[in-house]
Amino acid sequence: MPANFLYIVGLMANRDYLGEFEHMVLLAVLRLGDAAYGVTVRREMGARTKREVSIGAIYTTLDRLEAKGYVQSRSGDPTPERGGRSKRFFRVTAQGVSAVHRTHGALRSLTEGLDLLRSHS
């Protein structure tokens, strides 16, 4: 029991897997390449996951990912269709790509050998 507890604490301390929403946002930014900013990320996620995401959720997640070093942002030029405000473009860093790989690896390993269709029927 104490060994298990220490193992779990150790795992949590070293945890650098992506949360579900962080994962989706990073994948959307990766898919969009140079065109990734708030509006396009939100639309990409809406189109592919059929889930309406709020602008606030996108930016709070992108800010968190930037703080972790998984994305970088740069400001574009102000445009009239944005009321004179500039776009904030995002790109995934090498560290972010590693985090995606790590999370995919963990999910693959956990789902390996599971017959999900049969267990749900």
Added chain:
Amino acid sequence: MRQTEPRTRPPRLVAWLVELFASTNQSESILGDLHEEFLDISSESGVVAARRWCWRQGVKTIAHLAGAAFRDAPWSFAAFVLLGFLLRWFGAALPARAIVAILRAQRPYSNGHYDFYLWLVTWGIPTARVVEMTLIGCIIAAIARGKEIVVTTAVIVISVAVVGWNFFLHTRNLPPQIPIPWGFLLANLANWVATLLGAVIIREIRSLSLRLHSTP
């Protein structure tokens, strides 16, 4: 020109509320996105649909920003809220004490200033308290930089819960001949609004100063 203007931009109130809750570096991008999508939806589905979309997005965005302000730094958030709550708690009695001290020292009722004395004992204390709560709102917002409105709102929510609970406890066994003290709730409502107003003033000053510094 003035008639067509609202069709080309999101509702002012939504934009203002989102700007209040967003950190200064987030607000530019969030408001830009809101504007851009508003124009797209407006041209595709009409202004009414765009405005409805904008309100829905605004409410969801504010909820996310408030949640993120707590999740990203829960300890500092809790410390700011506790500090704000204590300031309001211990500061609440100060205006009454100050006015009683003035009355004792100056004795306006015996110097022919009876109207002034009456004003002090009736409206003086609540007015001084509203001014004090505005200042406390300013102090909370000044300390909680970047989270001014979220922290102040949390302080007010806790205060509403405490006052509401006390009001319930005091009024539930009140004899029928004693009227329910609605004035007490009204005075508290004025204090909550004043605290929030103080925070909004500081937030607006910061936003304005940032805009002035970023303008080339």
